Every structure is written in C-alpha cells, then in structure tokens.
Amino acid sequence: MMYPKVAHPQLILADRIFDGVDGRAREGQAVLVSGDRIDSVGDVEALSKECPHGTVEVHLEGTTLTPGLIDGHTHLSLAGDGRSYDEMFSESDEMMVVTGAMNMMKHLNAGITTIREHGARNRVGFALKEGLGRGYIPGPRMLVSGRPITCTGGHFNFCNEVADGEHEIRQSVRRLVHEGADYIKIMASGGGTRGTIPGRASYTTDELHAAVHEAKHYARTTAAHCRAKESMVNAVKAGIDLMEHAEFLDPDDEMRFDPHLAEMMAESGIWISPTLQAWTKYPRIVELRNQRDLGALSHDGEMELQQLEARAEVRLDVMRKLMEYDIKDRVVPGTDSGVGILAFGHLDYDLELLVQVGFTPAEALLSALRISADAVGVSDEIGTIEKGKVADLVAFQGDPTKDIEATGRVEAVYQGGVRLR
Ligand SMILES: [Zn+2]
Structure with a gap:
C-alpha cells in the first residue's frame, strides 16, 4: 500500500492513549509519528524534548487514541x-x-x-x-x-x-x-x-x-x-x-x-x-x-x-x-x-455486544486490535501503538475503555501517518 509522504514529524497528543499492548489506557502520553511509522510513544514532556526540529504538534482534546x-x-x-x-x-x-x-x-x-x-x-x-x-x-x-x-x-x-x-x-x-x-x-x-x-x-x-x-x-x-x-x-x-x-x-x-x-x-x-x-x-x-x-x-x-x-x-x-x-x-x-x-x-456494534457477553470495554477493544492482528497474521506491522509499527491510529471522543459506545464516536483517523478525517 502506498501512502502520500508526510513532510513533518508529528507529535500527536490525546487525553489518553490505549496502546493495545496490555489493555490499559494511560494519561499524559503522546505518540511521535515519523513518515508512515510510529517513532516512539511515551510521556508527553520527555517526548517533546526528543522531537526533531520542525515537528508539528496535533492536539486531539477530549479523545482517546488507539491503534486502527x-x-x-x-x-x-x-x-x-x-x-x-x-x-x-x-x-x-x-x-x-x-x-x-x-x-x-x-x-x-x-x-x-x-x-x-x-x-x-x-x-x-x-x-x-x-x-x-x-x-x-x-x-x-x-x-x-x-x-x-x-x-x-x-x-x-x-x-x-x-x-x-x-x-x-x-x-x-x-x-x-x-x-x-x-x-x-x-x-x-x-x-x-x-x-x-x-x-x-x-x-x-x-x-x-x-x-x-x-x-x-x-x-x-x-x-x-x-x-x-x-x-x-x-x-x-x-x-x-x-x-x-x-x-x-x-x-x-x-x-x-x-x-x-x-x-x-x-x-x-x-x-x-x-x-x-x-x-x-x-x-x-x-x-x-x-x-x-x-x-x-x-x-x-x-x-x-x-x-x-x-x-x-x-x-x-x-x-x-x-x-x-x-x-x-x-x-x-x-x-x-x-x-x-x-x-x-460499524465494528462498534460488535464491540458493544462483546461487552454484553462479559468482556470489559478494554478487553473488547483489545480483541479488535492486538488479538485480531495476531489472528490474521499482521501483528509485526499493526495492532498496537509501538515503535516501528505502521501509524494507523484512531481518536475516539471520550474513553472507550470505560464506555464501549465511544468506539462509535470517531474524531480522527490516521492511516500510515496521514490524517484522513
Ligand atoms: Zn460472512
């Protein structure tokens, strides 16, 4: 898949980040994206100091950032x-x-x-x-x-x-x-x-x-x-x-x-x-x-x-x-x-139904991320927010780890580092 090149590195800030690795959402973190890849993820202050010259800051207030x-x-x-x-x-x-x-x-x-x-x-x-x-x-x-x-x-x-x-x-x-x-x-x-x-x-x-x-x-x-x-x-x-x-x-x-x-x-x-x-x-x-x-x-x-x-x-x-x-x-x-x-x-509907059969919202979300990536054999590229992975990201309004219906409220979508909406 070809993506248009993004000229500047991007520092993406949201209220919290659910990286899909361990099923937890963390506040005070940001993701640095370079080209179509995730360069690093971590504490906002520390990451801000690491940013290369010309990095563009993107503030997604009120949202939770997850992998696509x-x-x-x-x-x-x-x-x-x-x-x-x-x-x-x-x-x-x-x-x-x-x-x-x-x-x-x-x-x-x-x-x-x-x-x-x-x-x-x-x-x-x-x-x-x-x-x-x-x-x-x-x-x-x-x-x-x-x-x-x-x-x-x-x-x-x-x-x-x-x-x-x-x-x-x-x-x-x-x-x-x-x-x-x-x-x-x-x-x-x-x-x-x-x-x-x-x-x-x-x-x-x-x-x-x-x-x-x-x-x-x-x-x-x-x-x-x-x-x-x-x-x-x-x-x-x-x-x-x-x-x-x-x-x-x-x-x-x-x-x-x-x-x-x-x-x-x-x-x-x-x-x-x-x-x-x-x-x-x-x-x-x-x-x-x-x-x-x-x-x-x-x-x-x-x-x-x-x-x-x-x-x-x-x-x-x-x-x-x-x-x-x-x-x-x-x-x-x-x-x-x-x-x-x-x-x-409407994948949000299936995640809502998983919660109705006993998944926590975070478990439901994880199933559509790291677990699915493993199941379909693409976990070396996508499914988590980790250094080196493709920058496919979604920002949901609110906190889908507490309220799964938030997965129906999409604020921003990134594919290979390019913001689509
Ligand atoms: Zn079918």
Whole structure:
C-alpha cells in the first residue's frame, strides 16, 4: 500500500492513549509519528524534548487514541442495504467493485484501518485490493480470500469457487493462492444462501483437512464458515485456524450450546469470530432503540424490538456460556458487513455486544486490535501503538475503555501517518 509522504514529524497528543499492548489506557502520553511509522510513544514532556526540529504538534482534546481497528469479517462487494443474496448477486462484477469502493470508505471513516475480505464473486475481491494498492481508491489495509471455497450448491456458490472432494479442494486452494489470496476461506456449513442448510456441515473433516494442509503448504491460514455444530466439530478436528460464526446450530436450525464442543474449541486454541451483530440483526435493534429514546416508536416497532431482543438473547447466551471456557483472548470481532442489513462502518456494534457477553470495554477493544492482528497474521506491522509499527491510529471522543459506545464516536483517523478525517 502506498501512502502520500508526510513532510513533518508529528507529535500527536490525546487525553489518553490505549496502546493495545496490555489493555490499559494511560494519561499524559503522546505518540511521535515519523513518515508512515510510529517513532516512539511515551510521556508527553520527555517526548517533546526528543522531537526533531520542525515537528508539528496535533492536539486531539477530549479523545482517546488507539491503534486502527481491525474487522475480521467483511463482504465488500455487497451493499448491506437489506436485499437478499439473490438480489445482490444479480449485480454485475463491475457494480460490485464500485460497491466495494464505497464500503471501504465507510469502514475507514469509522476507524477501521484493516479488514479481511471474506469472499466475493470472480475477481472482485482481488480487483479491490489491486485498486487500493495502486492508490486508485482509499480504504483499509486489505487481506483477501478472493473467493470462498464451497461445495456444489453450497453457501456462496455464486462466487464461482465450487469444489467437492479432497482433490478439487486442493486445486481450489492452489488456484486462489496463484491469483493472490492472502488466506483461504471455506464454507464448512450451509448459510443464508437459498437451498443450503445452516445447521448441517457441507464438508467432511477430511475435506477441510485437505484445505488446511494445502493452505499451510503455501503459508496461508484458513478461516471456515461454521454455523452448524457438526461443522464446528469438523473444523476443530481438521485444524482450521479461525472459526467463523460458531453458532452451535443443530440440523433443525435450533441453537443448542454443547459443553463438550466448547472444551474441544478451548483446547485446540482455534480463533473464534462470533459475528454477533449479524445473527442478532443488531443494526435494526439500535435503530428501534433510538426511535424509542426519541419517543417516536410505534406500537408495531415496539413489538418488533421486543421480538428482536428476545431472539438476540438466545445468541448472546450461547456466547456467554462459551466464554466460561477461558477463550476471551481467542475472540476476533467481525461485522459480516455487506450481508443483509449489515451496512459498513460499524465494528462498534460488535464491540458493544462483546461487552454484553462479559468482556470489559478494554478487553473488547483489545480483541479488535492486538488479538485480531495476531489472528490474521499482521501483528509485526499493526495492532498496537509501538515503535516501528505502521501509524494507523484512531481518536475516539471520550474513553472507550470505560464506555464501549465511544468506539462509535470517531474524531480522527490516521492511516500510515496521514490524517484522513
Ligand atoms: Zn460472512
């Protein structure tokens, strides 16, 4: 990724800095940025003396400065405007690239400076990364899967990477790596795609293992879409690196927590991305709650809100039970943006929901920073405010380590030392 050169070193001062290293926020600190890198972080007075001649001071009063957020799960080519997959995938590839460019801007403005793009049709995901790399379009740093691997008739089969059996799956991994995939995404269960069954596995353990084995050969990690309990078991056994959704669904589409499976997950050390705003339809809950706060919620709206809240509780409760297995530091927040009503620009919703299942605000924030950077393999470059790291920074109004909703109040975003807003 190319950044415009910044002529002067910058000393950035905020009320407090959350460096993402140890989960604490500190007052009286500043960050010295030189070019696109963090030069140093520390006590304001001491750092002011070290500043080279010509350093520009930037005061972000009333804010908390953190590393740029990481969203582990996005679908850039989809608009998140409530249309069904069938409707959204009737668009041309060209329109999907345009949609992606719009979504990248929305995420960047919300302080999300790195994303995983979890699968688009044909070359769309690769084209977006290429456009970003050339500096044609602005956007978060991107890790792309290209197309998700799926079985015949499987979830997202319209992206055109269908593979059945170990041989074809290995071929798919090789093809995707050749085309530029940074990691491999595989659909291990059904999902929202018409004709698929979310509560049933779509690949055997052996098939998933073929993907893992081939991906490892090319030094790529694997992420598996797992809504079905059966697919979660298969993913753990196959050695998948990151499990998406983890909904504990049975074939009858009911969610039932399974302590034995939770134990397996904890022991394996698999990364888990629970995509909580997706299942709970949280953007709609927020919208209705806002109407209620303004005294503008209709009777029908009140009924809808009650239903959505009750439904959300089922999902959150499963997550609370899973958190009893001491795996907070394996949780990677992901928005699943683009799908259904999930518009881009709201990782704050997933962080709010993590707090609702027992994370402290600081733990939730950390999960979208250092922990996510580790999970997606970019922790040598980003995820913390430390000397030598890329200067991707966000300033939130208030203190998100006390009030997680502050992660929805973005004051400034820096990407590679360049202030974007
Ligand atoms: Zn997804």
